Amino acid sequence: MMSVNQICGELPNQFYVNFGKSFVGWMMAKRSSIYHKELGDRKRSLFANLEGKVLEISPRDGSNLRYYPPNIHLIGMEPDLQMHSYLRKQAKELGLNIDIRFGNGEWLDIEDNSVDTVVTTLLLCSVPNINYTLQAILRVLKPGGRFLFIEHIAAPQGSLLRKVQNTISPVWKTLTDNCYPNREIDIALEKAGFTSINYEYFQVRLPIVSPHIIGIATK
Template identity: 55%
Template sequence: MSKEINIKSATTSTPGWYQRFFAWLLAHGNAKYEAEMSDRKRELFADLHGNVLEIGPGTGPNLRYYPSDIHWTGVEPNSYMYPYLQQEAERLGLDINIKSGTAERLDAEDNSIDAVVSTLVLCSVENLSSVLQEILRVLKPDGQFFFLEHVAAPRRTGLRRIQNWIQPVWTVLGDGCHPNRETWVALENAGFERVDYQHFRANVPVIVSPQIIGVAVKKKA
């Protein structure tokens, strides 16, 4: 199947060498995590249909779970991810449309997207509230936001104190990642009609082991 690649320019303050390294790291260093998450992702994405917008798709680990009849667009600021995305799409026989940009300003019309997907992205966006409002803007009424994110540990726990202590260094080394974000709170306060999620612990470095998975639904018209 053919691929549509629509790459537009976007600015980023991250050095090019680090963007290249981070793309390589995601492509070659996440196999264990992806294997652990495969059943969760398969269940999460089972009902995807229509126009699907994925923010920060990285090297494309989610593509294998998507139905072949969806119209998929990925908004990815790191252009060094694109070759990995294209290779994975070719392997799966998927049509893809890659756009460069950030989640704070999505290149999509109001009320035009059936589903938005985010996995391990909301930890690193600059303005989480703005991103969630953008997601609400582009979703059709009754559209769904599918998410799988690492989050802050419970307050007043030893792990939360460690997350808070390490956050400044972690954010620099992890391409903007914040290990101590209470992402579920932001989701609950964003204005979705319904937010269904569960907390769980992943078999990954303890700093990012607290995670959530779920679906948020936009209000009907």
């Protein structure tokens, strides 16, 4: 049985956790609006030439669906079962053929060498093992297949923002479902074993996770 002191001692911590989650939830809502405005043209350009079998890992709320051409065979690998019916409805309204499956970045229920394109946006920051996920992506891509990505990354070493990211990382992960603000995704991509990789850096008007990359890696 817990003492009064134990309970009272935990209340402030729980208050800060709840407050932090509310703040991050508000920021994520704002981010969604910002992303639609700032990344719309980038996504439209990145996804313009999609064809064949396309796998999006963790499509979540379906924010990318509007940018996909209607003639692709789209597979959505989504770990949140509650989002499946919503994604199907969104896809139907947009005239997309979508196959929603249960899975995540480390467990892709897809045959080897069978996918023309894999898409991720803001995924690699939160997977438990980024190297394992990248190898899974390479496994399912056809030879010559492409990996299209938009991800936030760690700020440069020694910068003030990187110091802030490193300091806040333990709390940030708790409040944002395991998102690492200081993960060096660009370096992991370079070392993954793709035949070629082309990307560019850009900034988004958000605190902590403003540095981003957008690009294409080819198997």
